[in-house]
Amino acid sequence: MxxxxxxxxxxxxxxxxxxxxxxxxxxxxxxxxxxxxxxxxxxxxxxxxxxxxxxxxxxxxxxxxxxxxxxxxxxxxxxxxxxxxxxxxxxxxxxxxxxxGTNEVKETKIGLLTLEYENFKMDPEENIEKMFDRFSTITNGLKGYGEAIPEEKLVRKLIYSLLESWDSKRTAIIEAKNLKILKLDELMGSLLTHQIMKKNKEDEKKREEIRAMGEKKLKSIGINVNAMALKSSTCHHVNSSEEDSEDEEMNYLFNKLARFMKSKM
Structure with a gap:
């Protein structure tokens, strides 16, 4: 509630x-x-x-x-x-x-948070959401102690904290946006959109690789498959011949019985 x-x-x-x-x-x-x-x-x-x-x-x-x-x-x-x-x-x-804590304790905590902020980098195993959560914890902690950081500095810090694999996106943002007025939420939206598109491309690439491997595998066993298909066709032909012979025999017996019954009438 x-x-x-x-x-x-x-x-x-x-x-x-x-x-x-x-x-x-x-x-x-x-x-x-x-x-x-x-x-x-x-x-x-x-x-x-x-x-x-x-x-x-x-x-x-x-x-x-x-x-x-x-x-x-x-x-x-x-x-x-x-x-x-x-x-x-x-x-x-x-x-x-x-x-x-006392002022001395607060200054110590501020110093530790400031050090975390200065050394902040995106971890290779984390996505944009997790990176931003970790970043916000540090900056909000500083803000709680009266050490608020201007949004322009936060934006720049976050952009330059991205991994090398994000270099193209970082360059695109720097060239296309005015970092002095770019909002943190707007930056996050842009990064999240790029992350989704990037993941879709990676997933499509994996599907193509799996498809190519499958086709290669099929080609390697293609002869065996054709041979099995030929054998199956031959077996079906033999079975069909046997079934035809049985049908002819049944028709012969039926006709013979019919003639016998007619002679008794």
Missing amino acids: AQSINIPPFFDGDHYAHWKTKMKFFLKARDYKLWDVVEDGPFVPQGSKAEWSADDRKKMELNCRALHMLFCAFGPTIYEKMSSCENAKEVWDKLEVTYE
């Missing part, structure tokens, strides 16, 4: 980076001011509660709403860890430290 758009995305401790992105947009979609409270911290009015204005209370309410949505997104275990927090920003920051 699809999750209601009014219910915050659930978080139980797994796949934090995915949940973080979904939760961020959930808050923004409900009220962009809610995300401001999470990112910048709550509004703190001056003076005692009795001195708060209606506008002060409305601004304070934003923190309560954001905090409520975050708590509603947690399972029991996560809630127990976060329940002592008094504002939404405190919850958000604590989640980041808990599931992403």
Whole structure:
């Protein structure tokens, strides 16, 4: 069953980076001011509660709403860890430290992902879909840590990561497309189309090879087949002669019986 758009995305401790992105947009979609409270911290009015204005209370309410949505997104275990927090920003920051690590840990993870990105190449055994999934995991990981890569660079990186067997297609794309405005989805569509056509050609080539081998095999046994056909024809002729002889004998006996019965009448 699809999750209601009014219910915050659930978080139980797994796949934090995915949940973080979904939760961020959930808050923004409900009220962009809610995300401001999470990112910048709550509004703190001056003076005692009795001195708060209606506008002060409305601004304070934003923190309560954001905090409520975050708590509603947690399972029991996560809630127990976060329940002592008094504002939404405190919850958000604590989640980041808990599931992403300190700044030092984050920098280490960013460094590892950056190294993976720089060394990224298409594996000989993978198709375009698998290559793109692996590429997206790396780039989305960097984006989750605030290291988003411009689309133009992603497009160029992906094109030059293709195997040598894709050289002709790579050259065609570079010559025909403006890489500065080429979208990643458009590039993927072009590569997938080429992959399908390439596979069809390879399959047709295999079928032709199998057909040629079959014809060669038939030619090598063609004499034997003809000999067997001749033998079969001869056997059929002999059998036919024997059947004709038996038919003549039956006709002779039938006629003889008919004459005998006629003489008794």
